[in-house]
Amino acid sequence: MSSRPYFFPAERLRHFATETFLYFGVPQADAEQAADVLITADLRGIDSHGVARLHTYFDMLSLGRINPTPKIRIVRESPSTATVDGDNGLGLVVGPKANQIAMEKAERAGSGWVSVSNSNHYGIAGYYVLQALQRDMIGWAMTNSTKLVAPLWGAERMLGTNPIAIAFPGLEEPPIVIDLATSAAAYGKIEMARREGKSIPQGWIIDRYGHMSTNPQDMIEGGALLPLGSDRERGGHKGYALAAMVDILCCVLSGANWGPFAPPFALRQEIPSRSVGKGIGHFFGALKIEAFIEVEEFKRQIDEWIRTFRATRPAPGTQGVLIPGDPERQAEAIRSKEGIPLLPAVVEELEDIAQKTGIAL
Amino acid sequence: MSSRPYFFPAERLRHFATETFLYFGVPQADAEQAADVLITADLRGIDSHGVARLHTYFDMLSLGRINPTPKIRIVRESPSTATVDGDNGLGLVVGPKANQIAMEKAERAGSGWVSVSNSNHYGIAGYYVLQALQRDMIGWAMTNSTKLVAPLWGAERMLGTNPIAIAFPGLEEPPIVIDLATSAAAYGKIEMARREGKSIPQGWIIDRYGHMSTNPQDMIEGGALLPLGSDRERGGHKGYALAAMVDILCCVLSGANWGPFAPPFALRQEIPSRSVGKGIGHFFGALKIEAFIEVEEFKRQIDEWIRTFRATRPAPGTQGVLIPGDPERQAEAIRSKEGIPLLPAVVEELEDIAQKTGIAL
Numbered sequence: 001m002s003s004r005p006y007f008f009p010a011e012r013l014r015h016f017a018t019e020t021f022l023y024f025g026v027p028q029a030d031a032e033q034a035a036d037v038l039i040t041a042d043l044r045g046i047d048s049h050g051v052a053r054l055h056t057y058f059d060m061l062s063l064g065r066i067n068p069t070p071k072i073r074i075v076r077e078s079p080s081t082a083t084v085d086g087d088n089g090l091g092l093v094v095g096p097k098a099n100q101i102a103m104e105k106a107e108r109a110g111s112g113w114v115s116v117s118n119s120n121h122y123g124i125a126g127y128y129v130l131q132a133l134q135r136d137m138i139g140w141a142m143t144n145s146t147k148l149v150a151p152l153w154g155a156e157r158m159l160g161t162n163p164i165a166i167a168f169p170g171l172e173e174p175p176i177v178i179d180l181a182t183s184a185a186a187y188g189k190i191e192m193a194r195r196e197g198k199s200i201p202q203g204w205i206i207d208r209y210g211h212m213s214t215n216p217q218d219m220i221e222g223g224a225l226l227p228l229g230s231d232r233e234r235g236g237h238k239g240y241a242l243a244a245m246v247d248i249l250c251c252v253l254s255g256a257n258w259g260p261f262a263p264p265f266a267l268r269q270e271i272p273s274r275s276v277g278k279g280i281g282h283f284f285g286a287l288k289i290e291a292f293i294e295v296e297e298f299k300r301q302i303d304e305w306i307r308t309f310r311a312t313r314p315a316p317g318t319q320g321v322l323i324p325g326d327p328e329r330q331a332e333a334i335r336s337k338e339g340i341p342l343l344p345a346v347v348e349e350l351e352d353i354a355q356k357t358g359i360a361l
Numbered sequence: 362m363s364s365r366p367y368f369f370p371a372e373r374l375r376h377f378a379t380e381t382f383l384y385f386g387v388p389q390a391d392a393e394q395a396a397d398v399l400i401t402a403d404l405r406g407i408d409s410h411g412v413a414r415l416h417t418y419f420d421m422l423s424l425g426r427i428n429p430t431p432k433i434r435i436v437r438e439s440p441s442t443a444t445v446d447g448d449n450g451l452g453l454v455v456g457p458k459a460n461q462i463a464m465e466k467a468e469r470a471g472s473g474w475v476s477v478s479n480s481n482h483y484g485i486a487g488y489y490v491l492q493a494l495q496r497d498m499i500g501w502a503m504t505n506s507t508k509l510v511a512p513l514w515g516a517e518r519m520l521g522t523n524p525i526a527i528a529f530p531g532l533e534e535p536p537i538v539i540d541l542a543t544s545a546a547a548y549g550k551i552e553m554a555r556r557e558g559k560s561i562p563q564g565w566i567i568d569r570y571g572h573m574s575t576n577p578q579d580m581i582e583g584g585a586l587l588p589l590g591s592d593r594e595r596g597g598h599k600g601y602a603l604a605a606m607v608d609i610l611c612c613v614l615s616g617a618n619w620g621p622f623a624p625p626f627a628l629r630q631e632i633p634s635r636s637v638g639k640g641i642g643h644f645f646g647a648l649k650i651e652a653f654i655e656v657e658e659f660k661r662q663i664d665e666w667i668r669t670f671r672a673t674r675p676a677p678g679t680q681g682v683l684i685p686g687d688p689e690r691q692a693e694a695i696r697s698k699e700g701i702p703l704l705p706a707v708v709e710e711l712e713d714i715a716q717k718t719g720i721a722l
Contacts, residue, residue, distance in 0.1 A: 078471025078652035080441035110439025111474050115653050138614075154673035154682040168609050178606055180599040184590065201594045210676030228589060228596045229545065233562045235589045238541040239596075241685040242603075244670075245539055248529050252662045253499075253653045259669055276665065291439035292476050292614045301613045304637065308620055309605075312515035315571030321515040324602040 005341030013051050013340060014039045016350065019359040020054060024061040026068045026090065034092035037123035040130070042340045045331025048188040049124045051342070055349040056266045057090065058356075063267075066090055066120050072097050080109040083254055084116045088279055091122030091143070095282055099128045099141065102284040106137055110291035115254035118278035121145065121265045125165035126179035126328065132286050133169045136295050140285030141165045142246045146269055147260045149183045149243060150224035152236040155210025157224040158260045161187065162246035167325070169289075171299035173306040177325030182243040183225040184236075190216045190225075203230030249283040256281030366702030374412050374701060375400045377711065380720040381415060385422040387429045387451070395453035398484035401491070403701045406692025409549040410485045412703070416710040417627045418451065419717075424628070427451055427481055433458050441470040444615055445477045449640055452483030452504070456643055460489045460502065463645040467498055471652035476615035479639035482506065482626045486526035487540035487689065493647050494530045497656050501646030502526045503607045507630055508621045510544045510604060511585035513597040516571025518585040519621045522548065523607035528686070530650075532660035534667040538686030543604040544586040545597075551577045551586075564591030610644040617642030 014035050021031035034057075042050030060066045070089025074082045082101050086094035098116045105112025122128075125141040132139025145160030161181040168176045185204040193200045194216035207213040208222030212231070219225070228239030251258035256277045263280060264271060289295050306323050314320030335341075342350070354361040375396050382392035395418075403411030421427045431450025435443045443462050447455030459477045466473025483489075486502040493500025506521030522542040529537045546565040554561045555577035568574040569583035573592070580586070589600030612619035615638075622633045623641050650656050667684050675681030696702075703711070715722040 076653060078649070079469075081471035081648070081652040083653045108440075109470055110442035111472060113472050113648060138610075150676070151670060151673055151682045153676050153679035154670075155676045156674045158670060158673055158682075164603075166606050168613070176605065176609070178602040180596075180602055182599075184596050185594075203595045206676065210674070210679075228599055230595055233546075234564045234591055234595070235541075235545050235600075237683070237685070238543075238589055241539040241541055242525075244537065244685060245527050248537070248663070248666065249499075252529070252659060252666060253648075253650070255654060255658075258662070258666055276662070287442065287474060287614075288439070289614070291442040292437060292444045293616060297616075298613060301619070301637070302609070305609065305613060305619055309512060309515075309519060312512055312519055313517045313571070315511070315514050315516045315567065318514035318571075321512045321519075322598070324598075324605060 005343055006347050007339035007341055009339050010039050010043055016361055017054055020353055023357045024068045030093045033096050034090050037092045037127050040127050041124045043332045043335050044328040046124050052346045058353050059267050080105050080111050082114045084114055086116055086119035088118055091120040094119040095122035099284045102286045103135055106286035106288045110288050112286045114284045116282040117254035117256035119280055125163040129165045129167035133167050133175050136289050138287040139167050142250055142283040144247050144250045144262050144280050146262050146265045148225050149227055152240045159243045162243040168302050170302040173303045174329055182228050182239050184228050184230045190219045250281035254281045366704055367708050368700035368702055370700050371400050371404055377722055378415055381714055384718045385429045391454045394457050395451050398453045398488050401488050402485045404693045404696050405689040407485050413707045419714050420628050441466050441472050442474045445475055447477055447480035449479055452481040455480040456483035460645045463647045467647035467649045471649050473647045475645045477643040478615035478617035480641055486524040490526045490528035494528050494536050497650050499648040500528050503611055503644040505608050505611045505623050505641050507623050507626050509586050510588055512601045520604045523604040529663050530660055531663040534664045535690055543589050543600050545589050545591045551580045611642035615642045
């Protein structure tokens, strides 16, 4: 099978994704919202979280595993916090609503913090923090996900890749957008190496027995990703602790399924041995900059921060220091003009949806 | 010089540290507070942040570089946030007061977030999150510090080891206490290897030219620590992004000196080329658990979380999965009985203070 990508205009994919959600009875505004999260991922170069996942949502909706018309509600709140039950809706719909609540709280109370249960995968964490930027807020977003990562010194999958995102607006400079998984490497990279028959760097995975491995096949056959830091010497306990932090804020605080009990995202994944809560969990935060400091003063200092860090003396053989968010912004600049490259396997999946639903691709 | 430690009862060191602060005119309650932060570090086995640092505080106070009687004030606030100016006081005094403000805000608004400028080094981040536990809150603490860490693909020191701490209370189980520096390794470990003439693992440092090195001497001679993740392949950009997050929340949001402009902690460190704010910065947060979920329900789930993770199948050749905070709690159990081990070099420093102040050690 060829691996040369096909290029699609973002708007065409947006329309296709929206129609796919509408097909299952998702309300118009929610369908557009869900598609927006996916297309933003594709535009920003995070291919694993864009329309490449549409078929998985399609499967889950087809089987009634996700509620297309959830009644998302606040089950507890205070001036600056809320706990939200997503009613088993699409994470791509529940996430934006909960994030909205966090920002509204922040508007009035200076900050807003929302822990969400009973949700499903919500796309890229970066999407949510970009929303906050538009309101001169510092946005935070975290989520748990299906188990893939071993805690340090463990030999089995116990945690998701549990990302942390946060963003800071500049004045003349583009924003600093941090969006990182707490594992040493993304699962997608291991998949890719396996397809290409290549070995992977030490520190990415362990095999099913808990030994470090550079063979990507060992991950597929019951191994696990390692946390950021990889081993004890290089701080693998820190990556594990960060993943634990995300897990607890998203799930224990909201009443969702934490750790190894996170329900599977895709049909091929195993169902956990038991349930300890409802769905998967997210955690959103918003800090109103003006509650701390003049917004313009903050943004001017962020500009200065960015320029100072760009001017760091570069390490030999590198392109020098990047600012978090640079690669995604560069991807967006290119892809909004040239279209979104989709691998043949992804196009086939979209064609399968087109065939089953009658929606034109 | 022998490296066999001497053992001191914690209370004796607490008294000595308190008297040392009093000697400079620090008010009684503040002196006791500052000593409490230091002794907590020693009890918890974080030797680098305990009375081993007392001589540095002594130096700074002797030279009038730190204000012994600061007027700590809120310069801006909202229901759930505050910006605090520490008036160049001891971080060991400014930190606890700002943390207190965060917890009081959380009591009323569900959460409290305080960014602090014009402060100095505040001891262990873990101290602050332990305080929040006593009030059934999830405590957060971060601080910037003197530059030691290179951003990924940079060849010079631009960031502090910028720690992140957060803690979660259990019911029958002890709390989960996360307290991690965002560098791959602690500076103290490099110092120790250098004294012992040993090489260090790949991934801890670069030399002054930006090349990876396993020779600890290269760090001393103008090299830099690497961020958590170490290199691009293993996620060094993530450790850099986390350090940047801490830097911005602590300093840009409060108006303190960010990045390479953090003022030096010790006299031997170079003074930055310019100042972009006031002192160093901290960031404290408190989330009131009850604002999200029943406290007992939360704690029961934390117990379950802890037991589930302890039961992870262990990786071969390891002691199995630990819970964040385990090593510190074990150290505290031993040291509160057997005393705090101080290296001869540290005892000499304390004796120097005793001689100069007339306070009996």
